[in-house]
Amino acid sequence: MSGNNDHLSAESARELEKIIERDKSAAMAEFDTTVFAHHVQRRITADRSSHHPLAGHRLRYVLRPGALVAAAMVAGAIVVVALVVRVDPSRGRRTDPKMIARVLAGCEFFASIPLDPQPGSVAGESHRTPARDLEWAIQALLYRARRCSDGVAPVKGELARAILAAMAGAPPAAPAPWPRVDPDALARRIAILSRKGAFLRALGNMQ
Amino acid sequence: MMPEQGTPRAEAVKPMPPSLDELLGHSRTVFLVCFGLTRNRADAEDLAQETYLRACRQIDRLPGGDAAKAWLFRVARNVCLDHLRRRQLDIFSYGKVADQTLAAGDPHEDLVRRERNAALSRALGRLPRRLREVLVLREYGELSYEQIAQALRIELGTVMSRLHRARRKLAEAVLKSGELR
Numbered sequence: 001m002s003g004n005n006d007h008l009s010a011e012s013a014r015e016l017e018k019i020i021e022r023d024k025s026a027a028m029a030e031f032d033t034t035v036f037a038h039h040v041q042r043r044i045t046a047d048r049s050s051h052h053p054l055a056g057h058r059l060r061y062v063l064r065p066g067a068l069v070a071a072a073m074v075a076g077a078i079v080v081v082a083l084v085v086r087v088d089p090s091r092g093r094r095t096d097p098k099m100i101a102r103v104l105a106g107c108e109f110f111a112s113i114p115l116d117p118q119p120g121s122v123a124g125e126s127h128r129t130p131a132r133d134l135e136w137a138i139q140a141l142l143y144r145a146r147r148c149s150d151g152v153a154p155v156k157g158e159l160a161r162a163i164l165a166a167m168a169g170a171p172p173a174a175p176a177p178w179p180r181v182d183p184d185a186l187a188r189r190i191a192i193l194s195r196k197g198a199f200l201r202a203l204g205n206m207q
Numbered sequence: 208m209m210p211e212q213g214t215p216r217a218e219a220v221k222p223m224p225p226s227l228d229e230l231l232g233h234s235r236t237v238f239l240v241c242f243g244l245t246r247n248r249a250d251a252e253d254l255a256q257e258t259y260l261r262a263c264r265q266i267d268r269l270p271g272g273d274a275a276k277a278w279l280f281r282v283a284r285n286v287c288l289d290h291l292r293r294r295q296l297d298i299f300s301y302g303k304v305a306d307q308t309l310a311a312g313d314p315h316e317d318l319v320r321r322e323r324n325a326a327l328s329r330a331l332g333r334l335p336r337r338l339r340e341v342l343v344l345r346e347y348g349e350l351s352y353e354q355i356a357q358a359l360r361i362e363l364g365t366v367m368s369r370l371h372r373a374r375r376k377l378a379e380a381v382l383k384s385g386e387l388r
Contacts, residue, residue, distance in 0.1 A: 012378045019381060020346050023327055027242045027251070028235065036238065036252065037231045040259045044227070047260055 224267055225275040230259065233276060236348045237283050243343035244287040246328050254290055258283040277357035280348050284340060284358065330380035338373035345370055 237258055242251035261282050262269070269275050331339055344355045352370075356363045 012382050013374075015382055016374065016378050019323070019327060023324065024239055024347060026324065027239060027248060030248065031235065031238055031252070033231075033234050036234050036255070040231065040234075040256050041227075043256055043260055044263045047264070 223271050224269045225271060227259075227263060227266065230262055230266075230275070230279055233279060234259075236350075237279065239347040239349075240280060240283050240343055241287055243331075243347035244284065244339075245290065246324075246331075250290065254286050255283065258286050261286065273354065274357060277350070277354040280344060280350060280354070281358040281360075283348075284344070326381060330377055333380055334373055334376055338369050338376065341366055341369040342373035342377065 234255065238251055238255040241254040241258070242248060245251050245254065258279065262279055270278060331342070334342065340359060341355060344350045344358060345352075350358065352363055352366045355361075355366045355370075359366070361369075
């Protein structure tokens with residue numbers, strides 16, 4: 001027996017060595033390394049075939065992480081889209097100029113306005129330029145059109161009020177005071193512009 | 208330019224993982240370690256096969272050279288401990304395990320051999336687990352001190368001191384009682 005036997009007598013060490021060697025010899029009496037190697041090879045072959053990536057419990061380790069990641073990504077994308085839509089319902093809904101035209105055409109308020117402008121009807125509003133008026137009118141219509149497309153019917157007075165509020169200088173979505181301008185004159189201008197196609201073109205440029 | 212043999216860079220190259228045939232070259236001692244830890248021949252052979260099965264699953268990640276042998280015996284030791292835990296056996300409860308070695312032709316010799324086996328089992332069973340592991344790896348697995356240190360992940364000095372204490376205690380148990388003489 002090899003090793004450090006400082007505190008064992010040589011005779012005791014030899015005896016111990018003999019005992020262990022006898023034990024090992026008895027255990028090895030039936031052990032055949034060739035047969036053992038054959039058994040090992042057979043078990044390894046069976047193990048490999050049962051651990052094919054597409055079969056058995058191995059599938060859990062091969063596909064599970066990928067499936068979990070994919071499911072998480074899909075769920076995350078759905079949540080993000082839902083949040084974006086929830087935060088801004090108008091996002092992703094492209095405002096169609098034709099929709100604006102339909103709103104205008106369906107509005108009795110505009111339909112009742114005479115085509116011929118009355119000279120001087122918008123006089124006294126020097127602080128407003130036609131370009132600025134038109135810009136605010138377009139934004140107001142866009143806002144109203146979006147609301148209409150959300151299921152709110154285009155009510156004549158409501159639409160006119162929004163347009164006039166915009167013309168008065170307030171942003172369309174913000175609460176605005178009733179304008180100090182002549183509503184008929186401003187509405188007439190918008191109506192004329194819309195019938196001549198200028199309004200539609202302006203809307204198209206804003207898309 | 209390739210590093211020349213013997214240079215530090217050449218020595219730092221990681222050795223190739225062992226082949227299954229190389230590992231099977233240790234089958235005899237792996238079996239003996241399993242037998243030494245379980246004291247049951249049938250279980251030992253099955254656990255030795257299980258050891259190779261586990262080793263083969265990770266053979267590409269195995270260290271090469273001498274470390275492979277130490278790793279293999281670490282696997283064998285863990286397989287045996289798992290087996291004994293599953294069976295809820297106290298490791299080295301040898302006296303309770305049936306002797307399954309072949310009967311000798313002479314009934315007297317067979318009786319003596321069985322008594323020796325049981326006595327050695329009892330003596331080993333009295334050793335603390337840490338001492339038993341070191342003793343079995345050394346005497347049955349025929350590992351060097353360095354390999355035992357690697358297999359059990361302990362210091363070399365710890366291996367030596369544990370082995371010394373294990374031998375002393377085993378000798379006291381089996382020789383002074385006169386059971387195995």
